[in-house]
Amino acid sequence: MDQFFEQIITGLSIGSILLLVALGLSIIYGSMGIINLAHGEFVMLGAYTAWLFQTYFGLGLLASLVPIFIAVAVIGWIIERLVLSLLHNRPLDTILATWGVGIMLQQGIRLMFGSELRYVQMPPSLSDSVDVFGLSVSSYRMFLFIVAIALFAATWFLMNRTTIGMKLRAIMQDRSVAASFGINSRRVYGLTFGYGAGLAGLAGALVSPLKSVSPDMGTGYVIDAFMVVVLGGVQSLGGTVASAFILGELSGGIAFLQNDTVAKALVLIAIVVLIRFRPEGLFTTRVRA
Amino acid sequence: MRISRRTLMKNAAALGAFAGAGFPHIWVKNADLARAAGGEIKVGVLFSLTGTTAIIEESLNKATILAIEEINAAGGIKGSKIVPIIEDPASDPATFSEKARKLVVGDKCVSVFGSYTSASRKAVLPVFERQNNLYWYPTLYEGRECSKNVVYTGAVPNQQQDEFVPWLIKKFGKKFYLIGSNYIYPKEENNYCKKLLEKYGGEVVAEEYVPLGHSEFSSVINKMRSTQPNVIFSTVVGDSVVALHRQYRAAGLDPEKMPMASLTTSENEVAAMGGEAAAGHFTSAPYFQVYKSPENEKFVAAYQKRWGADKVTHFVSEACYFQTYLFKQAVEKLATSDIAPPTIRDAVKGAETIAPQGKVRIEPENLHTWLWPKIAQCKSSGQFEILVEAKEWLKPVPYAAYPGQVCTEKGLVEKS
Numbered sequence: 001m002d003q004f005f006e007q008i009i010t011g012l013s014i015g016s017i018l019l020l021v022a023l024g025l026s027i028i029y030g031s032m033g034i035i036n037l038a039h040g041e042f043v044m045l046g047a048y049t050a051w052l053f054q055t056y057f058g059l060g061l062l063a064s065l066v067p068i069f070i071a072v073a074v075i076g077w078i079i080e081r082l083v084l085s086l087l088h089n090r091p092l093d094t095i096l097a098t099w100g101v102g103i104m105l106q107q108g109i110r111l112m113f114g115s116e117l118r119y120v121q122m123p124p125s126l127s128d129s130v131d132v133f134g135l136s137v138s139s140y141r142m143f144l145f146i147v148a149i150a151l152f153a154a155t156w157f158l159m160n161r162t163t164i165g166m167k168l169r170a171i172m173q174d175r176s177v178a179a180s181f182g183i184n185s186r187r188v189y190g191l192t193f194g195y196g197a198g199l200a201g202l203a204g205a206l207v208s209p210l211k212s213v214s215p216d217m218g219t220g221y222v223i224d225a226f227m228v229v230v231l232g233g234v235q236s237l238g239g240t241v242a243s244a245f246i247l248g249e250l251s252g253g254i255a256f257l258q259n260d261t262v263a264k265a266l267v268l269i270a271i272v273v274l275i276r277f278r279p280e281g282l283f284t285t286r287v288r289a
Numbered sequence: 290m291r292i293s294r295r296t297l298m299k300n301a302a303a304l305g306a307f308a309g310a311g312f313p314h315i316w317v318k319n320a321d322l323a324r325a326a327g328g329e330i331k332v333g334v335l336f337s338l339t340g341t342t343a344i345i346e347e348s349l350n351k352a353t354i355l356a357i358e359e360i361n362a363a364g365g366i367k368g369s370k371i372v373p374i375i376e377d378p379a380s381d382p383a384t385f386s387e388k389a390r391k392l393v394v395g396d397k398c399v400s401v402f403g404s405y406t407s408a409s410r411k412a413v414l415p416v417f418e419r420q421n422n423l424y425w426y427p428t429l430y431e432g433r434e435c436s437k438n439v440v441y442t443g444a445v446p447n448q449q450q451d452e453f454v455p456w457l458i459k460k461f462g463k464k465f466y467l468i469g470s471n472y473i474y475p476k477e478e479n480n481y482c483k484k485l486l487e488k489y490g491g492e493v494v495a496e497e498y499v500p501l502g503h504s505e506f507s508s509v510i511n512k513m514r515s516t517q518p519n520v521i522f523s524t525v526v527g528d529s530v531v532a533l534h535r536q537y538r539a540a541g542l543d544p545e546k547m548p549m550a551s552l553t554t555s556e557n558e559v560a561a562m563g564g565e566a567a568a569g570h571f572t573s574a575p576y577f578q579v580y581k582s583p584e585n586e587k588f589v590a591a592y593q594k595r596w597g598a599d600k601v602t603h604f605v606s607e608a609c610y611f612q613t614y615l616f617k618q619a620v621e622k623l624a625t626s627d628i629a630p631p632t633i634r635d636a637v638k639g640a641e642t643i644a645p646q647g648k649v650r651i652e653p654e655n656l657h658t659w660l661w662p663k664i665a666q667c668k669s670s671g672q673f674e675i676l677v678e679a680k681e682w683l684k685p686v687p688y689a690a691y692p693g694q695v696c697t698e699k700g701l702v703e704k705s
Contacts, residue, residue: 007508110343115338115347116348117561122535129539139539141507209535210504211504214344220502256512260499261499
């Protein structure tokens with residue numbers, strides 16, 4: 001029985017990391033309809049910013065979370081202004097453009113900092129483990145879980161309870177009508193993309209003490225993030241949360257019973273089958289076309 | 290048109306000159322003269338500078354370049370400079386093969402130094418065998434290969450495990466948890482490990498492989514908790530090593546009770562995971578940066594002076610460094626007109642040099658290298674402490690797990 005609960009907690013932990021990584025993508029994909037292939041690179045930029053703060057300013061991870069969010073959000077905002085805003089209503093070109101931006105970010109980092117793995121220290125206060133119902137759980141993983149839930153709550157609040165969120169939802173429904181009501185859609189899109197990028201950056205910084213930091217680390221994350229968003233249903237924040245935890249429990253469980261190679265394959269097959277019969281994902285919000 | 294004798298002669302001469310220039314191998318018996326022409330000896334350097342394995346291959350490129358620069362600064366090889374032609378195969382086996390062909394056929398390099406992964410070595414092998422050129426492979430690998438066109442300067446399974454596995458059983462216990470990345474190298478190493486376990490009375494509690502680049506080990510760690518092995522025998526590679534160590538530590542497991550014993554964790558990976566995550570675990574390899582020898586002190590100082598004081602040396606970059614010196618020795622034995630891949634290969638057989646790890650020798654039978662196995666434990670400083678040093682160098686046996694097969698000068702021989 002202990003093993004079962006241990007595995008449930010493991011699944012929650014994997015799910016919370018998936019949620020962290022997917023949240024930013026969910027916002028950008030869901031509300032702006034942009035398939036952002038540079039999402040993994042924003043995750044990578046966040047991890048590198050954490051490394052920079054630690055190496056050059058001696059700042060711990062916890063202290064640098066806010067600056068990291070701002071830094072990556074600003075980069076995202078600039079990219080939206082300079083590239084994506086010019087490609088409005090051209091979804092295929094947007095995919096290519098974000099892919100290209102991703103490659104440039106990756107090679108830029110490689111040119112500046114080299115391609116070796118980088119080290120981001122785990123906050124010492126969180127590097128031991130705690131007892132949860134008699135099971136020993138890594139404090140850092142607990143911390144990630146709480147942060148993931150908090151970020152989700154903040155994002156939900158922002159989308160549903162603030163003026164800017166209302167404007168964004170209005171644009172999602174009909175851009176031209178929203179504009180005729182005086183909503184500056186360019187500004188809202190820029191801010192939304194920046195916010196999504198900032199979330200990705202935070203995710204990168206937060207997972208870096210458990211994983212490794214390298215210029216091409218983003219590739220794996222962008223795939224995970226898309227799986228979560230596609231399974232959960234585009235435009236549904238709640239769906240993203242549910243699907244992150246479903247995928248976490250599923251891959252953790254199969255990995256325990258079988259191994260990680262099998263888990264990866266089975267989860268992917270499950271998603272493909274589900275998309276075949278439910279292309280809109282598990283959860284959908286009704287939106288007027 | 291009337292053909293006069295004079296125009297006929299002229300045309301014939303022109304044709305001869307054209308043939309001479311166009312097909313030199315018809316006229317010049319040793320076409321490889323061109324290979325060492327003009328006081329330059331061209332060699333290829335084929336390590337990925339981009340892509341997934343660039344993380345480690347960049348350091349191999351650096352160690353090779355360092356050795357070449359040192360040799361050139363000391364006067365080159367009998368007055369000829371080594372000219373490195375650097376290509377970036379971008380961690381992709383198909384690109385490896387393409388770039389290898391370019392270096393061998395296009396640039397006429399007399400040797401190529403390259404590869405980290407077995408996949409990339411297998412991809413370039415046909416090029417070197419067909420062109421009868423020479424590839425210098427510095428990485429520890431799974432053995433079970435017997436090419437006349439590759440000089441293997443890394444360890445094969447018997448050189449990493451023969452001493453390591455019995456030592457682990459004696460010190461920690463019999464129950465082994467085998468974990469590796471999902472490709473040929475970990476599977477062959479585990480194959481040999483299981484033979485040794487059988488011989489010394491150990492047992493395997495689990496054998497499992499994770500996808501390459503995998504970074505989520507919490508389920509694996511739960512399994513380790515529930516099977517309670519004495520030793521976790523790890524052949525996980527690349528950035529997964531970093532993730533495994535960090536998550537092991539975050540989960541609160543204790544290296545004193547359940548240490549990881551790795552064949553792949555070097556100073557390079559430790560630098561990325563941080564000393565505190567690596568502390569207490571063990572690695573078996575022929576070389577560690579802390580090894581005390583005058584040659585190693587010189588190597589480490591030169592490497593850090595050339596590439597930065599924060600850089601580490603490790604068991605693959607050391608092999609890159611000494612294999613370049615072995616190349617120099619082999620070429621030195623040859624007359625300038627004889628410098629060609631097959632003659633270099635013959636000259637390197639039985640060659641010896643004092644490497645940073647100790648005196649090494651190329652085994653004439655199989656072109657693998659006699660090395661000095663060592664067992665070391667990682668400290669929180671990020672460096673290793675060497676606990677066991679072999680008293681004698683160990684012969685490379687690339688087919689150690691396959692008693693019916695032996696690699697000889699003539700190729701693979703099946704014994705019945």
